[in-house]
Amino acid sequence: MSSNSHQANDPRLPSAQRPYKAPAVSPQDLPVDYSGFIAVIFGVFGAMFRYKLCSWLAIIFSAQALANMRNFENDFKQISMAMMFGIMGLVTNYLGVGQRVVDVVILTCIWVCGGYVLKLKSGQAEL
Amino acid sequence: MAAKSKRHSHSPFTMISSFFFPRGGDSHLCFLALFSILSLLLHHLTVSASAAAGNPSQPHFEGFDAEEDDDEQLSFANDLPLRSSPPPITLTSPSDPTESHHGPPETNADVDSVPDSEDSSSPASDVKKPSSSFEFWDEDEFEGFPVHVPASEDAESESSGTPAGSDPKVETEPESRPEDSVVPPRTIKSFTVEIVCGSFLIVFIINYFTGKKENENIALAWVMKFASKDSIFDRNFSLLGVGETDDSPLLLKEGQNMFKFYASGRRFCQGMLATLELKSRHDLISRLYNMVVPCKDEMTFEVYMNDDGMDQVVFAVARKKLAKSMHKEERDLQRFASLVAPPTGRKWLAEELAVVSESKEVAGDLITEIALEKVFGDKTFEKFGKNFISLHFSDQHLGSHKKMLVFKFALPDAKNMADMSRLVALIPYYIDLIGRYKLSSHARSKTEAARLKVAQEMYKELQNARQEALQKKKADQRKKLEEAEAKLSAEALRKKEAKERARQMKKAMPKMKMSKAH
Numbered sequence: 218m219s220s221n222s223h224q225a226n227d228p229r230l231p232s233a234q235r236p237y238k239a240p241a242v243s244p245q246d247l248p249v250d251y252s253g254f255i256a257v258i259f260g261v262f263g264a265m266f267r268y269k270l271c272s273w274l275a276i277i278f279s280a281q282a283l284a285n286m287r288n289f290e291n292d293f294k295q296i297s298m299a300m301m302f303g304i305m306g307l308v309t310n311y312l313g314v315g316q317r318v319v320d321v322v323i324l325t326c327i328w329v330c331g332g333y334v335l336k337l338k339s340g341q342a343e344l
Numbered sequence: 345m346a347a348k349s350k351r352h353s354h355s356p357f358t359m360i361s362s363f364f365f366p367r368g369g370d371s372h373l374c375f376l377a378l379f380s381i382l383s384l385l386l387h388h389l390t391v392s393a394s395a396a397a398g399n400p401s402q403p404h405f406e407g408f409d410a411e412e413d414d415d416e417q418l419s420f421a422n423d424l425p426l427r428s429s430p431p432p433i434t435l436t437s438p439s440d441p442t443e444s445h446h447g448p449p450e451t452n453a454d455v456d457s458v459p460d461s462e463d464s465s466s467p468a469s470d471v472k473k474p475s476s477s478f479e480f481w482d483e484d485e486f487e488g489f490p491v492h493v494p495a496s497e498d499a500e501s502e503s504s505g506t507p508a509g510s511d512p513k514v515e516t517e518p519e520s521r522p523e524d525s526v527v528p529p530r531t532i533k534s535f536t537v538e539i540v541c542g543s544f545l546i547v548f549i550i551n552y553f554t555g556k557k558e559n560e561n562i563a564l565a566w567v568m569k570f571a572s573k574d575s576i577f578d579r580n581f582s583l584l585g586v587g588e589t590d591d592s593p594l595l596l597k598e599g600q601n602m603f604k605f606y607a608s609g610r611r612f613c614q615g616m617l618a619t620l621e622l623k624s625r626h627d628l629i630s631r632l633y634n635m636v637v638p639c640k641d642e643m644t645f646e647v648y649m650n651d652d653g654m655d656q657v658v659f660a661v662a663r664k665k666l667a668k669s670m671h672k673e674e675r676d677l678q679r680f681a682s683l684v685a686p687p688t689g690r691k692w693l694a695e696e697l698a699v700v701s702e703s704k705e706v707a708g709d710l711i712t713e714i715a716l717e718k719v720f721g722d723k724t725f726e727k728f729g730k731n732f733i734s735l736h737f738s739d740q741h742l743g744s745h746k747k748m749l750v751f752k753f754a755l756p757d758a759k760n761m762a763d764m765s766r767l768v769a770l771i772p773y774y775i776d777l778i779g780r781y782k783l784s785s786h787a788r789s790k791t792e793a794a795r796l797k798v799a800q801e802m803y804k805e806l807q808n809a810r811q812e813a814l815q816k817k818k819a820d821q822r823k824k825l826e827e828a829e830a831k832l833s834a835e836a837l838r839k840k841e842a843k844e845r846a847r848q849m850k851k852a853m854p855k856m857k858m859s860k861a862h
Contacts, residue, residue: 228772231582234609237596237617240744252629273541277629280545284552284627287599 253282253295257330260302264309264323272306275299298330548628555625556600562641563603563620565758567594570768571605580772581616582609600626612653612779616771619644620755641755642733645771649747653779654739656791658702659710661720662734667698676740679798680791691716694725702794705787710737710777718773719766728766731756735770737778740795749774 256278263271279299286292305322532539571577571584571594578584585594586606596604601622608615622641624630658680660670671677677700684699684707686692693699693711697720701707711720719728733752741748751771756763783791832840 228580228611228776229582229609230611231609233611233614234581234583235615236583237586237606237608237615270537270541273537277541277545277548280548281627281629284548284600285624287602 247287247291250282250285250292250295252278252285253292253299256282256299257295257302260299260306261327263306264302264326267306267310269307269310272303272310275303275306279303302326544628551628551631552600552626555627555631558625559601559603559622562622562755562758563595563597565761566620566643566755567605569761569765571607576765576768576772577607580610581607583607600624610772610775612650612775614648614650616645616647619646622755643753643755645749645751645753647749647751647771647775648745649739649749649775649778651747654737654747655778655781655783656702656739656788656795657706657710657778657781657783658738658740659706660700660734660736660738661693661697661711662700662736663696664698666734667700670734670736671700674736675742676738677736680740680794691721693720694722694729697725702791703787705784709781710774712777714773715770719770724766728763730754731764732767735774737774740798749778 256275258275259271259278260275262268263273263275279296282292282296282299286296305326569575584605584607585592586596586604587593594605596606598604601624603620603622605618605620606615607618610616620641620643623634623639658676660667660674660677660681662670667683671681671683681700681702684701684704687704687708690708691713693716699707699711701710717724719725719732725732731754733754734750735752736750737748738750739747741750749771751767751774753764753767
């Protein structure tokens with residue numbers, strides 16, 4: 218009886234304790250990183266058409282994405298891309314020299330990120 | 345054969361694409377999209393290049409202005425480099441000579457008849473007809489149009505600024521524009537974008553650190569209040585925190601506004617996960633957004649019950665509006681439960697609350713006197729219930745763990761954490777209540793029937809889904825096979841065919857021999 222009443226007073230049960238294990242979250246279930254996406258779009262527009270406002274907005278939104286980043290490895294690639302576009306847009310805008318060089322850089326960047334997107338898409342398709 | 349050659353022409357393209365990009369079902373489409381972006385950019389490049397090349401040779405081009413063949417090209421090149429160069433009238437006025445071919449050319453300069461046949465923009469040029477300038481006009485070519493044609497040429501020279509220099513104002517215009525773009529007036533106004541964006545960025549960074557600190561303070565205040573030594577969770581759970589050992593950190597930080605607290609080692613349940621979802625104070629943009637659309641710091645407790653520690657219970661309590669939406673959205677509530685009207689002759693919840701439950705019996709048993717007295721009663725809810733959002737007990741939760749109690753509360757300020765201590769006390773209370781609770785045999789048979797029915801439906805759905813998946817898989821395989829075949833180059837196909845033919849020949853040969861031997 219005494220043990221029973223003791224148990225009633227103390228609900229703890231060390232024998233039943235289980236350590237925490239983080240639930241596995243598949244990449245599709247992750248919340249969409251809107252700010253990163255907007256940043257990429259603004260970045261591309263800013264770099265392509267040389268709107269400095271777009272480039273600035275790209276940098277602001279990539280800062281937001283950076284602030285809201287949950288998983289460094291997953292998110293950083295996309296955010297860094299957006300930032301690169303934004304910074305490149307600003308460089309073209311304010312330095313204004315070597316525009317052809319920058320154009321070539323933009324071309325390769327679009328090429329590379331297109332490949333990156335395709336890789337993502339095909340990866341999802343295979344999943 | 346036509347199809348084959350088509351395939352052949354297609355293969356290098358796919359090879360290139362597969363060289364750069366991983367293969368995928370819709371990689372062609374994506375490649376096309378990418379290609380279109382590239383071509384857009386290339387077009388942009390060529391335009392800017394022609395702009396760079398076109399500027400110095402501007403007057404040179406304009407010498408040929410009068411030539412009809414160059415009209416369109418010229419206007420194209422004219423428009424692009426100098427956005428503000430001669431107004432688009434050039435487009436209409438050069439067309440005057442061509443139009444004069446179509447329309448009957450009035451040799452006697454019949455001013456009145458011509459505007460009728462032309463559009464509204466041309467009368468201006470028509471009026472100027474009498475003023476003739478023949479310097480750049482090849483008279484031999486247009487002998488038949490002495491009056492009309494020079495007039496239109498004149499209009500054109502006025503608008504596009506020919507080297508004739510007949511109009512000095514036009515001459516200076518193209519020169520002054522480039523100057524404008526090279527040396528813009530450097531006032532504060534021209535830096536508005538930079539100033540605004542730069543200062544926003546700085547404020548954003550400052551806010552990031554202050555907001556982060558704020559959120560951490562709230563989370564720490566919560567932990568200090570409810571998970572420190574001799575606090576409510578310490579008295580109820582033997583393991584606190586996400587680590588294995590006792591001195592491991594209590595809180596797990598996920599992102600800047602999400603904290604998790606885990607506890608385990610209690611009767612009736614396997615563990616409890618509390619998730620603090622705070623406002624995005626670290627993010628200036630969401631902070632501004634939240635000024636328009638206010639939100640609260642929320643906290644969700646998920647108690648994972650033992651499999652044998654919970655009877656068949658589906659039950660939820662929330663404010664009326666939320667209860668209705670939960671009833672629609674949560675699948676277990678939607679399937680098993682319905683809104684329960686308050687019974688007569690009994691103390692019941694505060695008026696603003698509503699119950700969604702599988703049966704009246706469950707609702708009556710789970711809303712106990714103590715719970716009413718502590719939180720849910722009319723008077724106490726006014727005092728302590730402002731942070732209550734919802735509670736939802738179910739043995740049919742979706743996901744990895746089926747039997748789960750979910751409590752949702754709003755978090756008070758860091759200073760007023762004690763406000764929610766009564767709500768937090770509900771958690772161990774309900775764990776024990778549910779753990780000990782047994783349905784009556786009557787209710788039990790009802791719930792079992794309901795679960796069986798749902799399980800059967802689920803099974804049917806599952807089977808349908810499985811069949812669909814199977815069919816889809818088959819179709820995919822067929823598609824893949826076809827694609828692989830299409831990828832084979834014509835040469836390989838020819839080889840294959842040759843091989844096939846050889847094999848057939850071989851097959852046929854011995855027969856011949858056999859027949860000969862016989």
